[in-house]
Amino acid sequence: MDIASKIDSIKKGTLEIVTEYELTEKIEKETPTAYIGYEPSGKIHLGHAITVKKMIDLQKAGFKVKILLADLHAYLNEKGSLEEIKAISEYNKKCFLALGLTEDTEFILGSRFQLDADYTYKVYELALTTTLTRAKRSMAQITRHQEDHRVAEAIYPIMQVVDMLFLDVDVSVGGMEQRKIHMLARENLSRIGFDAPVCIHTPLIHGTDGAEKMSSSKENFIAIDDPPEDIKEKVKGSFCPPRRVEGNPIIDITKYFIFSEFETIIIERPEKFGGDLKLNYSELESRYAEGKLHPLDLKNAVSKYLIEILGPVREYIG
């Protein structure tokens, strides 16, 4: 792969790269490193999968991929006891491999290095240069608490910044909700004399209820190992306003999960509704926007394709 096509494949489907120029520099390194951190979660869903797919793109473009299983971060965000969290991080690792990351992906449990003295010292160092307001603001879409803020909320983003340092990463990937923490990292790492990573942000997929973000806490997700009946039921029950493409979770799924695998798809329709359709994405989008594709027909097709695409994943996880 030449550099231009590497950039293209990395850029595809992202909302922003900060900065693209720096990315071209990093790509020329012998083995550049890309990283993402996840709070271990009982369910890995399509929202997670978007970012995992991006890590796979990076892997294919020659990046060494590191996945942080951020057990301490999850702990700071009140996801359970450290022991419970460590246990589900094993399950998560399996999910990520099932989605197609290669065996030489490096999985790192956060607590393995985040309790070391030199790590802690760096956290304190950054605690001096980070304002409480910035730290809290960066956590707005991540924390459970919109009020009664805990000190943990301020430690969390600082640790994430130090992670980038200790994992020695060239590129940091995250959904758009990570943006403010990433920007904090870029500002503060340079302040204490280190290179900040390039930040790549992927879109957030809408929840099945139409909420801004699919999340495991809100029960508005489709898990990557949901059985076919559940997928069918969840798709059927999803928010899907006719003619509206923006904020439509079903359109999100077709865009990010189905057309990433297929150039064109077949939408089966009863004869009385016009018969089958064969469409590429832009055709589908414009037809839908014009009201010439009924939400139910779209949903039926999305169920069928999504069940098929997730088949091997489901099987791998067992």
Next chain:
RNA sequence: CCCGCCUUAGCUCAAUUUGGCAGAGCAUCGGACUGUAGAUCCGAGGGUUGCUGGUUCAAGUCCGGCAGGCGGGACCA
């Protein structure tokens, strides 16, 4: 450490002055209507009233203790 206010359904809050069957809105679930979902209409479920001891025929309500949250004060040689 001291003082004040607060804690009731998943969430926001009622249940006053004067103790008398714990309610509403939102959310959830189910039906109706749409060839989906949503919206709308109808219906249902949902509670150790923070915990604990007491007073009383009867306590969400009154009294004591504890816990948590919010605000203030004090201490600062």
